[in-house]
Amino acid sequence: MKKKIQFSLVYRDMWQSSGKFQPRKDQLERIAPVIIDMGCFARVETNGGAFEQVNLLAGENPNEAVRAFCRPFNEAGIKTHMLDRGLNALRMYPVPDDVRRLMYKVKHAQGTDITRIFCGLNDVRNIIPSIKWALEAGMTPQATLCITTSPVHTVEYYADIADKLISAGAQEICLKDMAGIGQPAMLGALTKAIKTKHPDIIIQYHGHSGPGLSMASILEVCNNGADIIDTAIEPLSWGKVHPDIISVQSMLKNEGFDVPDINMNAYMQARTLTQEFIDDWLGYFINPANKHMSSLLLGCGLPGGMMGSMMADLGGIRNVINGILKGKGEPELTMDDMLVKLFQEVEYVWPRVGYPPLVTPFSQYVKNIALMNLLTMTQGKGRFVMMDDSMWGMILGKSGTVPGEIDPLFRELAAKQKREFTDADPHTLIPDALDTFRKEMTDNGWDCGQDDEELFELAMHPEQYRNYKSGQAKKNFLVDLQKAKDARLGSQLTPEQLAAFKHAKADALTAPLAGQVFYTFAGNCECTPCLEPFVGQEYKEGDIFCYIQAKWGEIVPIPAALGGKLVEVSAKQGAKVRRGDNLGWIERKAEA
Structure with a gap:
């Protein structure tokens, strides 16, 4: 044996x-x-x-x-x-x-x-x-x-x-x-x-x-x-x-x-x-x-555990990309098309950022770079123009040394953006913090717990721990659980029932005047393009949902009511609407 x-x-x-x-x-x-x-x-x-x-x-x-x-x-x-x-x-x-x-x-x-x-x-x-x-x-x-x-x-x-x-x-x-x-x-x-x-x-x-x-x-x-x-x-x-x-x-x-x-x-x-x-x-x-298992993971090397969040991100970006393609008169992409494109882009990006093993958080960073590249290439802006500090931190060496060579183009981009590479030991860049958190425990009258375990929890997860102590975390969780149950119910309904179900929990945004709907005007927006909002997009009270250009040329901003999550878009970019027509539905934010 x-x-x-x-x-x-x-x-x-x-x-x-x-x-x-x-x-x-x-x-x-x-x-x-x-x-x-x-x-x-x-x-x-x-x-x-x-x-x-x-x-x-x-x-x-x-x-x-x-x-x-x-x-x-x-x-x-x-x-x-x-x-x-x-x-x-x-x-x-x-x-x-x-x-x-x-x-x-x-x-x-x-x-x-x-x-x-x-x-x-x-x-x-x-x-x-x-x-x-x-x-x-x-x-x-x-x-x-x-x-x-x-x-x-x-x-x-x-x-x-x-x-x-x-x-x-x-x-x-x-x-x-x-x-x-x-x-x-x-x-x-x-x-x-x-x-x-x-x-x-x-x-x-x-x-x-x-x-x-x-x-x-x-x-x-x-x-x-x-x-x-x-x-x-x-x-x-x-x-x-x-x-x-x-x-x-x-x-x-x-x-x-x-x-x-x-x-x-x-x-x-x-x-x-x-x-x-x-x-x-x-x-x-x-x-x-x-x-489900998937052989597609072999090519891109992404861990399967992040597929859920990745597909949600991909769906939102797909809506924006398809809006751009539609405006150009080009064929729109299916989710399968997008998935293949994303995996291919990850394969392109990964060696150029030094082959970091695709595990948390670097799998997310590489995926996000690839996702943004798909968007900016569709815009005609090329690659690597939408990268946040976390993505750059991986490339610059702030989290450690990547195993492969960084593509010279990133050194050129870093120099233009006044970003510096470092070979410093990553843990020496972070100051100690326990004394500050211990003082917070004392100031709030919180017990540091058996073996200082409560102090540790605050220091490890500050925002989550504070919300837990205030009771806000439990309230938020119960709201999220109810939303998840509602979504599960919604998936079992007919299209007509689903529309009624969505609308029962949402505010209708209606056109206050007749005119043409615009979500952005060509050349006016340097941020992530928003030719059309995507389902799931979040709005705060006072945010602009769209603009309506009246027949006489006046442009009127339409606010997103009291804010919340977009559950349906009724008026497409460029659509002509009459006064009282529905523009979309936004699910109200739950009361805290």
Whole structure:
């Protein structure tokens, strides 16, 4: 029989790769004993990146949820682990050193055993300080290699990084194949290279199932020395998530590995509970597209978990682009046309910005650059003319060093815009902040919490924590949940019923005079063009919805009522309307 392989259930990432929210504390308490009864998991992912932030957004205390979820596993001898974004810790942007250092003390006290530390750029400067702080706090630091497929991401490249992280104190290495595009043969060779040089280092493989390579990759890494495999369970396995434990166990058992048995009664119970959580409320925030695999992901390398938000962005931009094309008398684009164009543009952009592994937040930055390029090229302005500070920060080196060469055109653009490249250690650019947050806790009369966990939560997620403490987060969440339920109901109605349903919750914008409708006038707008607004567009009270040019030439701005979300456009750019005609419908903002 071959070596023993252990399994981890990535229960946090199952939800994270499917939708927006995580189960509540009471739901986690119910599922934990059942996961233990399955008898096949040596590890369970209990918290980490996004877990705590979305708990706060739902008006829940994440510290209570983490403690409650970890406790039964601690008592059963099952290791718990969390996802740690290195420089960004548990959020999408950099975190001060003193806050990061506190995180490991808090998480260890709450019952988390292992921290999986990754940098989206594989810059060891963003990982090594966390290794040191995790060791100080009594946690096991698992350093991570973010896997992708490019000319610079070779076995030698990754093995060299692993050497540096192990020398810095990493006790384990995770191969994080976040988009599932790592080629199985390369992953096998990398596993062998690390194990040959560091036979005592534990290697854990984490591969998403989106493009369909993950099962082959699991077999390759196990045959070359991997120790632990991340898995999922139904109804949240496969799709853009992870392979199911049943399939992985069966494959490895047939290959001759020593793998644990699965208590199928407990598996079915865990499956039923997870579905119950989906039906209760979590399913309203799960994008159905994330339940499907797609080979298209191999070309662009984007992680499947961001497909939902990407498709929403693509839909809005498509409306604007089609408005421009229509004005030129050119054929409009379907969503499939747009998707192919976006993937091709990502393939164009990615090497030019230095091949950053496409994982949070760099996957979002590369996708956004590509999306804006599609828009500005349609306008005739060319590429790379609409890039914000976050996109530039990746290119300039503010988050770390990208693995490939930056295209010279960005150096020219940076010089014109007076932007400077830096090779400074990213974490040295951020001042400590705990004293400021501790003062805020004191000034508000807030308890810093057991093991300073409430202080940590404020320092890690300031805005979300303040909204949680005020009760505003819960109010906002209930409004969002009702909207999601309404949208689900709306999708089941006929076009006539749907129109009535939308209009019942919206204000009609009517024309106060006869004339021609314009959303912008050619040459007047240097920002994102708005030839027509798109469904879902948000307006504040006082914002202009459109303009009507009267027969005698007067141009009258039409305000967007009290503001809200656009649910229907009735008058197209250039349409002629009579007084009282409907221009569109805007859903009123919910009362706070």
